[in-house]
Amino acid sequence: MIKPIDRGGLLLPECQLWLDPRKRKSFAVISHAHGDHVASHDCYLATPETIALIRVRNGNAMANRAKVLPFGEVYVGPGYRLRFYPAGHVLGSAMVYIETDAGDTFLYTGDFKTRQGLSAESIEIPQADTLVMETTFGRAEYVFPSFEATCERVHAFCDRAQVDRHTPVLLAYSLGKAQEVLKVLATRSQTLMVHKSIAAINQVYNAYEQVMPQTRPLDFLNMRESIVVMPPAVLKKLPRKDCLVAMVSGWGMNDSAKYRYGVDEVIPLSDHADFPDLLQFVDVVAPQTVYTTHGYQQEFAASLRARGYAAWSLVGEDQLEWAFEP
Incomplete structure:
Protein backbone atom coordinates (compact mmCIF):
# COMPACT_ATOMS: atom_id res chain seq x y z
CA MET A 1 0.00 0.00 0.00
CA ILE A 2 1.25 3.50 -0.84
CA LYS A 3 2.59 5.34 2.23
CA PRO A 4 2.73 9.13 1.83
CA ILE A 5 5.22 11.41 3.60
CA ASP A 6 4.78 15.11 4.42
CA ARG A 7 7.89 16.97 3.27
CA GLY A 8 6.60 20.47 2.61
CA GLY A 9 4.12 18.87 0.24
CA LEU A 10 3.26 15.23 -0.23
CA LEU A 11 5.89 12.72 -1.34
CA LEU A 12 5.00 9.22 -2.50
CA PRO A 13 8.31 7.36 -2.17
CA GLU A 14 7.09 4.25 -4.00
CA CYS A 15 6.30 6.36 -7.07
CA GLN A 16 8.98 9.03 -6.51
CA LEU A 17 6.22 11.55 -7.05
CA TRP A 18 5.62 14.93 -5.41
CA LEU A 19 2.10 16.32 -4.94
CA ASP A 20 1.74 20.08 -4.29
CA PRO A 21 5.29 20.61 -2.94
CA ARG A 22 5.98 24.14 -1.77
CA LYS A 23 9.58 24.16 -3.07
CA ARG A 24 10.77 23.74 -6.64
CA LYS A 25 11.09 20.14 -7.87
CA SER A 26 12.20 18.60 -11.15
CA PHE A 27 8.70 17.11 -11.56
CA ALA A 28 5.53 17.47 -9.49
CA VAL A 29 1.75 17.49 -9.58
CA ILE A 30 -0.12 20.75 -8.92
CA SER A 31 -3.70 20.13 -7.79
CA HIS A 32 -4.97 23.68 -8.33
CA ALA A 33 -3.80 27.25 -8.83
CA HIS A 34 -3.97 28.71 -5.31
CA GLY A 35 -0.59 30.10 -4.31
CA ASP A 36 -0.01 27.74 -1.37
CA HIS A 37 -0.15 24.77 -3.77
CA VAL A 38 1.98 26.25 -6.56
CA ALA A 39 5.78 26.39 -6.90
CA SER A 40 8.00 27.08 -9.89
CA HIS A 41 8.82 23.48 -10.80
CA ASP A 42 10.99 22.46 -13.75
CA CYS A 43 8.04 20.42 -15.01
CA TYR A 44 4.62 19.73 -13.53
CA LEU A 45 1.32 18.03 -14.26
CA ALA A 46 -1.94 19.98 -13.99
CA THR A 47 -5.36 20.39 -15.59
CA PRO A 48 -5.64 22.81 -18.53
CA GLU A 49 -7.77 25.15 -16.40
CA THR A 50 -5.14 25.23 -13.65
CA ILE A 51 -2.41 25.93 -16.20
CA ALA A 52 -4.43 28.81 -17.66
CA LEU A 53 -4.85 30.28 -14.19
CA ILE A 54 -1.13 29.85 -13.46
CA ARG A 55 -0.41 31.70 -16.70
CA VAL A 56 -2.41 34.69 -15.41
CA ARG A 57 -1.08 34.56 -11.85
CA ASN A 58 2.51 33.35 -12.32
CA GLY A 59 3.39 34.19 -15.91
CA ASN A 60 4.04 32.47 -19.23
CA ALA A 61 7.41 31.00 -18.31
CA MET A 62 5.93 28.86 -15.54
CA ALA A 63 2.80 27.96 -17.50
CA ASN A 64 4.91 26.76 -20.42
CA ARG A 65 6.68 24.18 -18.23
CA ALA A 66 3.43 22.28 -17.62
CA LYS A 67 2.27 18.90 -18.87
CA VAL A 68 -1.47 19.07 -19.52
CA LEU A 69 -3.71 16.34 -18.11
CA PRO A 70 -7.44 16.94 -18.66
CA PHE A 71 -10.03 15.24 -16.47
CA GLY A 72 -10.65 11.70 -17.67
CA GLU A 73 -7.24 11.16 -19.26
CA VAL A 74 -4.44 9.00 -17.86
CA TYR A 75 -0.79 9.87 -17.25
CA VAL A 76 1.51 6.85 -17.17
CA GLY A 77 4.49 7.14 -14.82
CA PRO A 78 7.11 4.61 -13.71
CA GLY A 79 5.09 1.88 -12.02
CA TYR A 80 1.82 3.83 -11.79
CA ARG A 81 -1.08 5.38 -13.69
CA LEU A 82 -2.47 8.75 -12.60
CA ARG A 83 -5.71 10.52 -13.39
CA PHE A 84 -7.41 13.68 -12.16
CA TYR A 85 -10.93 13.82 -10.71
CA PRO A 86 -12.75 17.18 -10.21
CA ALA A 87 -12.35 18.41 -6.61
CA GLY A 88 -15.13 21.04 -6.63
CA HIS A 89 -12.86 23.60 -4.96
CA VAL A 90 -12.14 26.16 -7.74
CA LEU A 91 -12.02 26.02 -11.52
CA GLY A 92 -9.76 23.15 -12.62
CA SER A 93 -9.05 21.90 -9.09
CA ALA A 94 -8.20 18.20 -9.12
CA MET A 95 -8.01 15.23 -6.82
CA VAL A 96 -5.12 12.92 -7.73
CA TYR A 97 -5.96 9.23 -8.19
CA ILE A 98 -3.11 6.75 -8.60
CA GLU A 99 -3.12 3.04 -9.34
CA THR A 100 0.20 1.20 -9.08
CA ASP A 101 1.34 -1.78 -11.11
CA ALA A 102 0.95 -3.79 -7.89
CA GLY A 103 -2.76 -2.91 -7.82
CA ASP A 104 -2.70 -0.43 -4.92
CA THR A 105 -4.99 2.59 -5.25
CA PHE A 106 -4.44 6.02 -3.74
CA LEU A 107 -6.41 9.29 -3.64
CA TYR A 108 -5.06 12.73 -2.70
CA THR A 109 -7.79 15.35 -2.42
CA GLY A 110 -5.86 18.61 -2.41
CA ASP A 111 -8.42 21.22 -1.35
CA PHE A 112 -11.95 20.07 -2.10
CA LYS A 113 -15.64 20.81 -1.64
CA THR A 114 -18.45 18.29 -1.95
CA ARG A 115 -21.38 20.71 -2.14
CA GLN A 116 -22.35 21.93 -5.57
CA GLY A 117 -21.28 25.52 -6.15
CA LEU A 118 -21.82 27.93 -9.02
CA SER A 119 -18.34 28.39 -10.45
CA ALA A 120 -16.38 25.10 -10.28
CA GLU A 121 -16.75 21.61 -11.67
CA SER A 122 -18.86 19.19 -9.61
CA ILE A 123 -16.77 16.86 -7.50
CA GLU A 124 -16.37 13.23 -8.62
CA ILE A 125 -15.33 10.79 -5.89
CA PRO A 126 -13.56 7.51 -6.68
CA GLN A 127 -12.90 4.73 -4.19
CA ALA A 128 -9.31 4.07 -3.10
CA ASP A 129 -7.32 1.94 -0.65
CA THR A 130 -5.35 4.90 0.77
CA LEU A 131 -6.77 8.40 1.16
CA VAL A 132 -4.90 11.62 1.94
CA MET A 133 -7.40 14.41 2.59
CA GLU A 134 -7.38 18.05 3.62
CA THR A 135 -9.31 18.73 6.83
CA THR A 136 -9.44 22.54 7.05
CA PHE A 137 -12.79 22.42 8.87
CA GLY A 138 -12.28 19.06 10.57
CA ARG A 139 -14.05 19.79 13.85
CA ALA A 140 -17.68 19.03 14.68
CA GLU A 141 -18.66 22.68 15.24
CA TYR A 142 -18.01 23.53 11.58
CA VAL A 143 -21.36 22.85 9.97
CA PHE A 144 -22.06 25.39 7.24
CA PRO A 145 -25.52 26.77 6.53
CA SER A 146 -27.14 25.59 3.33
CA PHE A 147 -25.88 27.23 0.15
CA GLU A 148 -29.30 28.81 -0.37
CA ALA A 149 -29.26 30.34 3.11
CA THR A 150 -25.78 31.74 2.54
CA CYS A 151 -26.81 33.27 -0.79
CA GLU A 152 -29.74 34.92 0.96
CA ARG A 153 -27.33 36.35 3.50
CA VAL A 154 -25.17 37.85 0.73
CA HIS A 155 -28.23 39.54 -0.75
CA ALA A 156 -29.47 40.69 2.66
CA PHE A 157 -26.08 42.29 3.32
CA CYS A 158 -26.25 44.20 0.02
CA ASP A 159 -29.85 45.23 0.69
CA ARG A 160 -28.97 46.52 4.15
CA ALA A 161 -26.11 48.58 2.73
CA GLN A 162 -28.41 50.08 0.12
CA VAL A 163 -31.04 51.03 2.70
CA ASP A 164 -28.34 52.71 4.78
CA ARG A 165 -27.01 54.46 1.66
CA HIS A 166 -23.68 52.65 1.94
CA THR A 167 -21.65 50.86 -0.71
CA PRO A 168 -21.60 47.10 -0.06
CA VAL A 169 -18.04 45.75 -0.23
CA LEU A 170 -17.49 42.00 -0.26
CA LEU A 171 -13.98 40.74 0.49
CA ALA A 172 -13.26 37.52 -1.38
CA TYR A 173 -10.02 35.89 -2.50
CA SER A 174 -9.32 36.57 -6.16
CA LEU A 175 -9.38 32.96 -7.32
CA GLY A 176 -12.47 30.91 -6.62
CA LYS A 177 -14.27 32.77 -3.86
CA ALA A 178 -14.65 35.99 -5.86
CA GLN A 179 -16.12 34.12 -8.82
CA GLU A 180 -18.59 32.30 -6.58
CA VAL A 181 -19.68 35.60 -5.03
CA LEU A 182 -20.08 37.22 -8.44
CA LYS A 183 -22.27 34.34 -9.58
CA VAL A 184 -24.44 34.85 -6.50
CA LEU A 185 -24.69 38.58 -7.30
CA ALA A 186 -25.39 38.09 -11.02
CA THR A 187 -29.14 38.69 -10.68
CA ARG A 188 -28.81 42.08 -8.97
CA SER A 189 -29.39 45.35 -10.76
CA GLN A 190 -26.41 47.26 -9.33
CA THR A 191 -23.13 47.58 -11.18
CA LEU A 192 -20.58 44.99 -10.07
CA MET A 193 -17.14 46.53 -9.55
CA VAL A 194 -14.10 44.26 -9.12
CA HIS A 195 -10.39 44.54 -8.42
CA LYS A 196 -8.09 43.97 -11.43
CA SER A 197 -6.81 40.66 -10.01
CA ILE A 198 -10.37 39.31 -10.02
CA ALA A 199 -11.10 40.66 -13.51
CA ALA A 200 -8.05 38.84 -14.92
CA ILE A 201 -9.14 35.52 -13.42
CA ASN A 202 -12.70 36.05 -14.62
CA GLN A 203 -11.38 35.95 -18.18
CA VAL A 204 -10.05 32.43 -17.59
CA TYR A 205 -13.37 31.33 -16.12
CA ASN A 206 -15.17 32.74 -19.16
CA ALA A 207 -12.79 30.88 -21.49
CA ASP A 219 -12.62 52.80 -8.78
CA PHE A 220 -12.52 53.96 -5.18
CA LEU A 221 -13.69 57.45 -6.18
CA ASN A 222 -16.82 56.27 -7.99
CA MET A 223 -18.27 53.35 -6.02
CA ARG A 224 -21.72 54.81 -5.38
CA GLU A 225 -24.60 52.64 -6.65
CA SER A 226 -22.18 49.71 -7.10
CA ILE A 227 -21.40 46.47 -5.33
CA VAL A 228 -17.66 46.03 -4.86
CA VAL A 229 -15.89 42.65 -4.81
CA MET A 230 -12.19 42.78 -3.97
CA PRO A 231 -9.51 40.66 -2.24
CA PRO A 232 -8.95 41.14 1.50
CA ALA A 233 -5.41 42.45 0.91
CA VAL A 234 -6.88 45.61 -0.66
CA LEU A 235 -8.98 46.49 2.41
CA LYS A 236 -6.36 48.89 3.78
CA LYS A 237 -6.75 50.99 0.60
CA LEU A 238 -10.54 51.19 0.87
CA PRO A 239 -12.02 54.53 1.97
CA ARG A 240 -14.27 53.11 4.71
CA LYS A 241 -16.58 56.12 4.90
CA ASP A 242 -19.99 55.22 3.45
CA CYS A 243 -18.98 51.55 2.98
CA LEU A 244 -20.34 48.42 4.63
CA VAL A 245 -17.75 45.63 4.49
CA ALA A 246 -18.25 41.87 4.67
CA MET A 247 -15.59 39.17 4.54
CA VAL A 248 -16.69 36.01 2.73
CA SER A 249 -15.11 33.02 4.48
CA GLY A 250 -15.97 29.72 6.08
CA TRP A 251 -14.28 31.06 9.20
CA GLY A 252 -17.39 33.20 9.61
CA MET A 253 -18.68 30.28 11.68
CA ASN A 254 -16.44 31.63 14.47
CA ASP A 255 -18.09 34.33 16.59
CA SER A 256 -14.88 36.36 16.70
CA ALA A 257 -14.34 36.39 12.94
CA LYS A 258 -15.59 39.89 12.20
CA TYR A 259 -13.28 41.35 14.86
CA ARG A 260 -10.33 39.36 13.55
CA TYR A 261 -10.93 40.57 10.00
CA GLY A 262 -11.91 44.09 11.03
CA VAL A 263 -15.17 44.09 9.06
CA ASP A 264 -18.87 44.64 9.68
CA GLU A 265 -19.90 41.06 8.92
CA VAL A 266 -18.43 37.69 7.93
CA ILE A 267 -20.52 35.54 5.61
CA PRO A 268 -19.70 31.80 5.93
CA LEU A 269 -19.39 30.85 2.27
CA SER A 270 -16.51 28.40 1.83
CA ASP A 271 -14.82 26.51 -1.00
CA HIS A 272 -13.91 23.72 1.44
CA ALA A 273 -15.96 20.86 2.89
CA ASP A 274 -17.45 21.21 6.35
CA PHE A 275 -17.28 18.53 9.05
CA PRO A 276 -20.33 16.45 8.00
CA ASP A 277 -19.25 16.60 4.35
CA LEU A 278 -15.73 15.43 5.30
CA LEU A 279 -17.21 12.43 7.09
CA GLN A 280 -19.51 11.60 4.20
CA PHE A 281 -16.63 11.94 1.75
CA VAL A 282 -14.60 9.32 3.62
CA ASP A 283 -17.57 6.94 3.64
CA VAL A 284 -17.86 7.24 -0.15
CA VAL A 285 -14.13 6.68 -0.77
CA ALA A 286 -14.25 3.66 1.60
CA PRO A 287 -10.47 3.59 2.20
CA GLN A 288 -8.51 1.09 4.25
CA THR A 289 -6.26 3.87 5.57
CA VAL A 290 -6.77 7.63 5.87
CA TYR A 291 -4.13 10.32 6.37
CA THR A 292 -5.25 13.85 7.21
CA THR A 293 -3.49 17.11 6.45
CA HIS A 294 -4.07 20.86 6.93
CA GLY A 295 -6.43 22.46 9.44
CA TYR A 296 -7.79 20.25 12.22
CA GLN A 297 -5.99 17.16 11.00
CA GLN A 298 -5.38 15.48 14.37
CA GLU A 299 -8.92 16.13 15.59
CA PHE A 300 -10.49 14.81 12.40
CA ALA A 301 -8.28 11.72 12.38
CA ALA A 302 -9.46 10.99 15.92
CA SER A 303 -13.08 11.39 14.80
CA LEU A 304 -12.48 8.87 12.04
CA ARG A 305 -10.84 6.39 14.41
CA ALA A 306 -13.92 6.65 16.62
CA ARG A 307 -15.93 5.58 13.55
CA GLY A 308 -13.71 2.56 12.97
CA TYR A 309 -11.28 3.89 10.35
CA ALA A 310 -7.52 3.50 10.48
CA ALA A 311 -6.83 7.24 10.36
CA TRP A 312 -3.79 9.34 11.27
CA SER A 313 -2.57 12.86 10.65
CA LEU A 314 0.51 13.16 8.48
CA VAL A 315 2.19 15.20 11.21
CA GLY A 316 1.48 15.23 14.92
CA GLU A 317 1.35 13.17 18.07
CA ASP A 318 -1.14 10.62 16.78
CA GLN A 319 1.68 9.30 14.57
CA LEU A 320 3.40 8.23 17.79
CA GLU A 321 0.19 6.54 18.90
CA TRP A 322 0.11 4.64 15.63
CA ALA A 323 3.77 3.65 15.77
CA PHE A 324 3.37 1.84 19.10
CA GLU A 325 0.15 0.00 18.34
CA PRO A 326 0.55 -3.81 18.17
Whole structure:
Protein backbone atom coordinates (compact mmCIF):
# COMPACT_ATOMS: atom_id res chain seq x y z
CA MET A 1 0.00 0.00 0.00
CA ILE A 2 1.25 3.50 -0.84
CA LYS A 3 2.59 5.34 2.23
CA PRO A 4 2.73 9.13 1.83
CA ILE A 5 5.22 11.41 3.60
CA ASP A 6 4.78 15.11 4.42
CA ARG A 7 7.89 16.97 3.27
CA GLY A 8 6.60 20.47 2.61
CA GLY A 9 4.12 18.87 0.24
CA LEU A 10 3.26 15.23 -0.23
CA LEU A 11 5.89 12.72 -1.34
CA LEU A 12 5.00 9.22 -2.50
CA PRO A 13 8.31 7.36 -2.17
CA GLU A 14 7.09 4.25 -4.00
CA CYS A 15 6.30 6.36 -7.07
CA GLN A 16 8.98 9.03 -6.51
CA LEU A 17 6.22 11.55 -7.05
CA TRP A 18 5.62 14.93 -5.41
CA LEU A 19 2.10 16.32 -4.94
CA ASP A 20 1.74 20.08 -4.29
CA PRO A 21 5.29 20.61 -2.94
CA ARG A 22 5.98 24.14 -1.77
CA LYS A 23 9.58 24.16 -3.07
CA ARG A 24 10.77 23.74 -6.64
CA LYS A 25 11.09 20.14 -7.87
CA SER A 26 12.20 18.60 -11.15
CA PHE A 27 8.70 17.11 -11.56
CA ALA A 28 5.53 17.47 -9.49
CA VAL A 29 1.75 17.49 -9.58
CA ILE A 30 -0.12 20.75 -8.92
CA SER A 31 -3.70 20.13 -7.79
CA HIS A 32 -4.97 23.68 -8.33
CA ALA A 33 -3.80 27.25 -8.83
CA HIS A 34 -3.97 28.71 -5.31
CA GLY A 35 -0.59 30.10 -4.31
CA ASP A 36 -0.01 27.74 -1.37
CA HIS A 37 -0.15 24.77 -3.77
CA VAL A 38 1.98 26.25 -6.56
CA ALA A 39 5.78 26.39 -6.90
CA SER A 40 8.00 27.08 -9.89
CA HIS A 41 8.82 23.48 -10.80
CA ASP A 42 10.99 22.46 -13.75
CA CYS A 43 8.04 20.42 -15.01
CA TYR A 44 4.62 19.73 -13.53
CA LEU A 45 1.32 18.03 -14.26
CA ALA A 46 -1.94 19.98 -13.99
CA THR A 47 -5.36 20.39 -15.59
CA PRO A 48 -5.64 22.81 -18.53
CA GLU A 49 -7.77 25.15 -16.40
CA THR A 50 -5.14 25.23 -13.65
CA ILE A 51 -2.41 25.93 -16.20
CA ALA A 52 -4.43 28.81 -17.66
CA LEU A 53 -4.85 30.28 -14.19
CA ILE A 54 -1.13 29.85 -13.46
CA ARG A 55 -0.41 31.70 -16.70
CA VAL A 56 -2.41 34.69 -15.41
CA ARG A 57 -1.08 34.56 -11.85
CA ASN A 58 2.51 33.35 -12.32
CA GLY A 59 3.39 34.19 -15.91
CA ASN A 60 4.04 32.47 -19.23
CA ALA A 61 7.41 31.00 -18.31
CA MET A 62 5.93 28.86 -15.54
CA ALA A 63 2.80 27.96 -17.50
CA ASN A 64 4.91 26.76 -20.42
CA ARG A 65 6.68 24.18 -18.23
CA ALA A 66 3.43 22.28 -17.62
CA LYS A 67 2.27 18.90 -18.87
CA VAL A 68 -1.47 19.07 -19.52
CA LEU A 69 -3.71 16.34 -18.11
CA PRO A 70 -7.44 16.94 -18.66
CA PHE A 71 -10.03 15.24 -16.47
CA GLY A 72 -10.65 11.70 -17.67
CA GLU A 73 -7.24 11.16 -19.26
CA VAL A 74 -4.44 9.00 -17.86
CA TYR A 75 -0.79 9.87 -17.25
CA VAL A 76 1.51 6.85 -17.17
CA GLY A 77 4.49 7.14 -14.82
CA PRO A 78 7.11 4.61 -13.71
CA GLY A 79 5.09 1.88 -12.02
CA TYR A 80 1.82 3.83 -11.79
CA ARG A 81 -1.08 5.38 -13.69
CA LEU A 82 -2.47 8.75 -12.60
CA ARG A 83 -5.71 10.52 -13.39
CA PHE A 84 -7.41 13.68 -12.16
CA TYR A 85 -10.93 13.82 -10.71
CA PRO A 86 -12.75 17.18 -10.21
CA ALA A 87 -12.35 18.41 -6.61
CA GLY A 88 -15.13 21.04 -6.63
CA HIS A 89 -12.86 23.60 -4.96
CA VAL A 90 -12.14 26.16 -7.74
CA LEU A 91 -12.02 26.02 -11.52
CA GLY A 92 -9.76 23.15 -12.62
CA SER A 93 -9.05 21.90 -9.09
CA ALA A 94 -8.20 18.20 -9.12
CA MET A 95 -8.01 15.23 -6.82
CA VAL A 96 -5.12 12.92 -7.73
CA TYR A 97 -5.96 9.23 -8.19
CA ILE A 98 -3.11 6.75 -8.60
CA GLU A 99 -3.12 3.04 -9.34
CA THR A 100 0.20 1.20 -9.08
CA ASP A 101 1.34 -1.78 -11.11
CA ALA A 102 0.95 -3.79 -7.89
CA GLY A 103 -2.76 -2.91 -7.82
CA ASP A 104 -2.70 -0.43 -4.92
CA THR A 105 -4.99 2.59 -5.25
CA PHE A 106 -4.44 6.02 -3.74
CA LEU A 107 -6.41 9.29 -3.64
CA TYR A 108 -5.06 12.73 -2.70
CA THR A 109 -7.79 15.35 -2.42
CA GLY A 110 -5.86 18.61 -2.41
CA ASP A 111 -8.42 21.22 -1.35
CA PHE A 112 -11.95 20.07 -2.10
CA LYS A 113 -15.64 20.81 -1.64
CA THR A 114 -18.45 18.29 -1.95
CA ARG A 115 -21.38 20.71 -2.14
CA GLN A 116 -22.35 21.93 -5.57
CA GLY A 117 -21.28 25.52 -6.15
CA LEU A 118 -21.82 27.93 -9.02
CA SER A 119 -18.34 28.39 -10.45
CA ALA A 120 -16.38 25.10 -10.28
CA GLU A 121 -16.75 21.61 -11.67
CA SER A 122 -18.86 19.19 -9.61
CA ILE A 123 -16.77 16.86 -7.50
CA GLU A 124 -16.37 13.23 -8.62
CA ILE A 125 -15.33 10.79 -5.89
CA PRO A 126 -13.56 7.51 -6.68
CA GLN A 127 -12.90 4.73 -4.19
CA ALA A 128 -9.31 4.07 -3.10
CA ASP A 129 -7.32 1.94 -0.65
CA THR A 130 -5.35 4.90 0.77
CA LEU A 131 -6.77 8.40 1.16
CA VAL A 132 -4.90 11.62 1.94
CA MET A 133 -7.40 14.41 2.59
CA GLU A 134 -7.38 18.05 3.62
CA THR A 135 -9.31 18.73 6.83
CA THR A 136 -9.44 22.54 7.05
CA PHE A 137 -12.79 22.42 8.87
CA GLY A 138 -12.28 19.06 10.57
CA ARG A 139 -14.05 19.79 13.85
CA ALA A 140 -17.68 19.03 14.68
CA GLU A 141 -18.66 22.68 15.24
CA TYR A 142 -18.01 23.53 11.58
CA VAL A 143 -21.36 22.85 9.97
CA PHE A 144 -22.06 25.39 7.24
CA PRO A 145 -25.52 26.77 6.53
CA SER A 146 -27.14 25.59 3.33
CA PHE A 147 -25.88 27.23 0.15
CA GLU A 148 -29.30 28.81 -0.37
CA ALA A 149 -29.26 30.34 3.11
CA THR A 150 -25.78 31.74 2.54
CA CYS A 151 -26.81 33.27 -0.79
CA GLU A 152 -29.74 34.92 0.96
CA ARG A 153 -27.33 36.35 3.50
CA VAL A 154 -25.17 37.85 0.73
CA HIS A 155 -28.23 39.54 -0.75
CA ALA A 156 -29.47 40.69 2.66
CA PHE A 157 -26.08 42.29 3.32
CA CYS A 158 -26.25 44.20 0.02
CA ASP A 159 -29.85 45.23 0.69
CA ARG A 160 -28.97 46.52 4.15
CA ALA A 161 -26.11 48.58 2.73
CA GLN A 162 -28.41 50.08 0.12
CA VAL A 163 -31.04 51.03 2.70
CA ASP A 164 -28.34 52.71 4.78
CA ARG A 165 -27.01 54.46 1.66
CA HIS A 166 -23.68 52.65 1.94
CA THR A 167 -21.65 50.86 -0.71
CA PRO A 168 -21.60 47.10 -0.06
CA VAL A 169 -18.04 45.75 -0.23
CA LEU A 170 -17.49 42.00 -0.26
CA LEU A 171 -13.98 40.74 0.49
CA ALA A 172 -13.26 37.52 -1.38
CA TYR A 173 -10.02 35.89 -2.50
CA SER A 174 -9.32 36.57 -6.16
CA LEU A 175 -9.38 32.96 -7.32
CA GLY A 176 -12.47 30.91 -6.62
CA LYS A 177 -14.27 32.77 -3.86
CA ALA A 178 -14.65 35.99 -5.86
CA GLN A 179 -16.12 34.12 -8.82
CA GLU A 180 -18.59 32.30 -6.58
CA VAL A 181 -19.68 35.60 -5.03
CA LEU A 182 -20.08 37.22 -8.44
CA LYS A 183 -22.27 34.34 -9.58
CA VAL A 184 -24.44 34.85 -6.50
CA LEU A 185 -24.69 38.58 -7.30
CA ALA A 186 -25.39 38.09 -11.02
CA THR A 187 -29.14 38.69 -10.68
CA ARG A 188 -28.81 42.08 -8.97
CA SER A 189 -29.39 45.35 -10.76
CA GLN A 190 -26.41 47.26 -9.33
CA THR A 191 -23.13 47.58 -11.18
CA LEU A 192 -20.58 44.99 -10.07
CA MET A 193 -17.14 46.53 -9.55
CA VAL A 194 -14.10 44.26 -9.12
CA HIS A 195 -10.39 44.54 -8.42
CA LYS A 196 -8.09 43.97 -11.43
CA SER A 197 -6.81 40.66 -10.01
CA ILE A 198 -10.37 39.31 -10.02
CA ALA A 199 -11.10 40.66 -13.51
CA ALA A 200 -8.05 38.84 -14.92
CA ILE A 201 -9.14 35.52 -13.42
CA ASN A 202 -12.70 36.05 -14.62
CA GLN A 203 -11.38 35.95 -18.18
CA VAL A 204 -10.05 32.43 -17.59
CA TYR A 205 -13.37 31.33 -16.12
CA ASN A 206 -15.17 32.74 -19.16
CA ALA A 207 -12.79 30.88 -21.49
CA TYR A 208 -13.70 27.60 -19.78
CA GLU A 209 -17.47 28.16 -19.96
CA GLN A 210 -17.93 29.39 -16.39
CA VAL A 211 -19.51 32.61 -17.58
CA MET A 212 -19.01 35.53 -15.23
CA PRO A 213 -21.37 38.54 -15.00
CA GLN A 214 -20.31 41.84 -16.52
CA THR A 215 -18.13 43.94 -14.20
CA ARG A 216 -16.39 47.31 -14.11
CA PRO A 217 -12.86 48.06 -12.86
CA LEU A 218 -12.63 49.02 -9.20
CA ASP A 219 -12.62 52.80 -8.78
CA PHE A 220 -12.52 53.96 -5.18
CA LEU A 221 -13.69 57.45 -6.18
CA ASN A 222 -16.82 56.27 -7.99
CA MET A 223 -18.27 53.35 -6.02
CA ARG A 224 -21.72 54.81 -5.38
CA GLU A 225 -24.60 52.64 -6.65
CA SER A 226 -22.18 49.71 -7.10
CA ILE A 227 -21.40 46.47 -5.33
CA VAL A 228 -17.66 46.03 -4.86
CA VAL A 229 -15.89 42.65 -4.81
CA MET A 230 -12.19 42.78 -3.97
CA PRO A 231 -9.51 40.66 -2.24
CA PRO A 232 -8.95 41.14 1.50
CA ALA A 233 -5.41 42.45 0.91
CA VAL A 234 -6.88 45.61 -0.66
CA LEU A 235 -8.98 46.49 2.41
CA LYS A 236 -6.36 48.89 3.78
CA LYS A 237 -6.75 50.99 0.60
CA LEU A 238 -10.54 51.19 0.87
CA PRO A 239 -12.02 54.53 1.97
CA ARG A 240 -14.27 53.11 4.71
CA LYS A 241 -16.58 56.12 4.90
CA ASP A 242 -19.99 55.22 3.45
CA CYS A 243 -18.98 51.55 2.98
CA LEU A 244 -20.34 48.42 4.63
CA VAL A 245 -17.75 45.63 4.49
CA ALA A 246 -18.25 41.87 4.67
CA MET A 247 -15.59 39.17 4.54
CA VAL A 248 -16.69 36.01 2.73
CA SER A 249 -15.11 33.02 4.48
CA GLY A 250 -15.97 29.72 6.08
CA TRP A 251 -14.28 31.06 9.20
CA GLY A 252 -17.39 33.20 9.61
CA MET A 253 -18.68 30.28 11.68
CA ASN A 254 -16.44 31.63 14.47
CA ASP A 255 -18.09 34.33 16.59
CA SER A 256 -14.88 36.36 16.70
CA ALA A 257 -14.34 36.39 12.94
CA LYS A 258 -15.59 39.89 12.20
CA TYR A 259 -13.28 41.35 14.86
CA ARG A 260 -10.33 39.36 13.55
CA TYR A 261 -10.93 40.57 10.00
CA GLY A 262 -11.91 44.09 11.03
CA VAL A 263 -15.17 44.09 9.06
CA ASP A 264 -18.87 44.64 9.68
CA GLU A 265 -19.90 41.06 8.92
CA VAL A 266 -18.43 37.69 7.93
CA ILE A 267 -20.52 35.54 5.61
CA PRO A 268 -19.70 31.80 5.93
CA LEU A 269 -19.39 30.85 2.27
CA SER A 270 -16.51 28.40 1.83
CA ASP A 271 -14.82 26.51 -1.00
CA HIS A 272 -13.91 23.72 1.44
CA ALA A 273 -15.96 20.86 2.89
CA ASP A 274 -17.45 21.21 6.35
CA PHE A 275 -17.28 18.53 9.05
CA PRO A 276 -20.33 16.45 8.00
CA ASP A 277 -19.25 16.60 4.35
CA LEU A 278 -15.73 15.43 5.30
CA LEU A 279 -17.21 12.43 7.09
CA GLN A 280 -19.51 11.60 4.20
CA PHE A 281 -16.63 11.94 1.75
CA VAL A 282 -14.60 9.32 3.62
CA ASP A 283 -17.57 6.94 3.64
CA VAL A 284 -17.86 7.24 -0.15
CA VAL A 285 -14.13 6.68 -0.77
CA ALA A 286 -14.25 3.66 1.60
CA PRO A 287 -10.47 3.59 2.20
CA GLN A 288 -8.51 1.09 4.25
CA THR A 289 -6.26 3.87 5.57
CA VAL A 290 -6.77 7.63 5.87
CA TYR A 291 -4.13 10.32 6.37
CA THR A 292 -5.25 13.85 7.21
CA THR A 293 -3.49 17.11 6.45
CA HIS A 294 -4.07 20.86 6.93
CA GLY A 295 -6.43 22.46 9.44
CA TYR A 296 -7.79 20.25 12.22
CA GLN A 297 -5.99 17.16 11.00
CA GLN A 298 -5.38 15.48 14.37
CA GLU A 299 -8.92 16.13 15.59
CA PHE A 300 -10.49 14.81 12.40
CA ALA A 301 -8.28 11.72 12.38
CA ALA A 302 -9.46 10.99 15.92
CA SER A 303 -13.08 11.39 14.80
CA LEU A 304 -12.48 8.87 12.04
CA ARG A 305 -10.84 6.39 14.41
CA ALA A 306 -13.92 6.65 16.62
CA ARG A 307 -15.93 5.58 13.55
CA GLY A 308 -13.71 2.56 12.97
CA TYR A 309 -11.28 3.89 10.35
CA ALA A 310 -7.52 3.50 10.48
CA ALA A 311 -6.83 7.24 10.36
CA TRP A 312 -3.79 9.34 11.27
CA SER A 313 -2.57 12.86 10.65
CA LEU A 314 0.51 13.16 8.48
CA VAL A 315 2.19 15.20 11.21
CA GLY A 316 1.48 15.23 14.92
CA GLU A 317 1.35 13.17 18.07
CA ASP A 318 -1.14 10.62 16.78
CA GLN A 319 1.68 9.30 14.57
CA LEU A 320 3.40 8.23 17.79
CA GLU A 321 0.19 6.54 18.90
CA TRP A 322 0.11 4.64 15.63
CA ALA A 323 3.77 3.65 15.77
CA PHE A 324 3.37 1.84 19.10
CA GLU A 325 0.15 0.00 18.34
CA PRO A 326 0.55 -3.81 18.17
